[in-house]
Amino acid sequence: xxxxxxxxxGVAAWRWDMxxxxxxxxxxxxxxxxxxxCKFPGDECPLLLGECNHSFHMHCIFSWLRQESSGEKCPxxxxxxxxxxxxxxxxxxxxxxxxxxxxxxxxx
Amino acid sequence: MAFAxxxxxxxxxxxxxxxxxxxxxxxxxxxxxxxxDIRVIDTNPLYDNETYRLKFSFTGSYPIEAPEVxxxxxxxxxxxxxxxxxxxxxxxxxxxxxxxxxxGWSPVHNVESICVSLQSMLTSNTKKERPPGDENxxxxxxxxxxxxxxxFHDNQV
Numbered sequence: 001x002x003x004x005x006x007x008x009x010g011v012a013a014w015r016w017d018m019x020x021x022x023x024x025x026x027x028x029x030x031x032x033x034x035x036x037x038c039k040f041p042g043d044e045c046p047l048l049l050g051e052c053n054h055s056f057h058m059h060c061i062f063s064w065l066r067q068e069s070s071g072e073k074c075p076x077x078x079x080x081x082x083x084x085x086x087x088x089x090x091x092x093x094x095x096x097x098x099x100x101x102x103x104x105x106x107x108x
Numbered sequence: 109m110a111f112a113x114x115x116x117x118x119x120x121x122x123x124x125x126x127x128x129x130x131x132x133x134x135x136x137x138x139x140x141x142x143x144x145d146i147r148v149i150d151t152n153p154l155y156d157n158e159t160y161r162l163k164f165s166f167t168g169s170y171p172i173e174a175p176e177v178x179x180x181x182x183x184x185x186x187x188x189x190x191x192x193x194x195x196x197x198x199x200x201x202x203x204x205x206x207x208x209x210x211x212g213w214s215p216v217h218n219v220e221s222i223c224v225s226l227q228s229m230l231t232s233n234t235k236k237e238r239p240p241g242d243e244n245x246x247x248x249x250x251x252x253x254x255x256x257x258x259x260f261h262d263n264q265v
Contacts, residue, residue, distance in 0.1 A: 025216035026171060027111075028118045036114040063111075063172050064215050075214040 174213035
């Protein structure tokens with residue numbers, strides 16, 4: 001049998017390149033989800049990784065650091081919170097194997 | 109309020125599912141005030157066979173802002189809830205604990221972790237005492253716990 005693909009729809013899933021099933025310690029929402037104020041995850045609600053290797057939604061850690069009482073310290077380890085680099089955590093985009101199989105196949 | 113209620117909603121779901129031994133949820137009808145009961149699990153003659161009630165008050169900025177946590181007295185015959193003896197707990201239920209203070213609070217704490225901290229604060233105590241100046245403090249204090257400047261002169265307890 002010969003198969004000709006007449007149409008296919010590529011589907012990709014993204015997630016922050018972070019340990020699995022981990023949540024932001026401040027809002028307790030998953031990293032891949034948003035902080036409690038945003039509606040859309042991703043670049044609009046990025047993560048911030050500290051030099052201490054603790055990470056939070058950028059909006060969450062900023063609300064904390066704005067507080068005078070925070071002393072600009074990491075909520076986890078109480079070391080001064082410094083962003084590890086200017087860039088936020090990278091994303092990995094990989095085609096989701098099952099979803100990518102959504103191809104329309106017509107037997108020739 | 110969205111910030112606080114979303115976080116508290118998550119905590120509530122988790123607490124309905126599972127809580128550490130000796131900690132029970134009494135009332136959480138809204139996202140402003142919750143009641144929790146705690147018991148000391150390890151044997152300690154000061155606290156054996158007693159249950160204590162904690163009142164949590166949240167602002168819309170929780171967990172960026174610490175909740176206000178105090179022991180609440182109940183003299184009801186079926187649910188007696190005394191104020192536990194402790195050199196850092198005033199007889200009106202106000203607690204002097206660094207993690208509840210502006211300087212000691214961290215937004216990664218939650219209702220459950222506060223209950224666990226208070227449980228262990230009681231477990232390790234051996235003194236049947238009130239903080240120095242308790243009588244006057246209880247009589248004259250009109251400040252809310254968050255605004256009181258406790259002096260942490262005693263780190264032994």
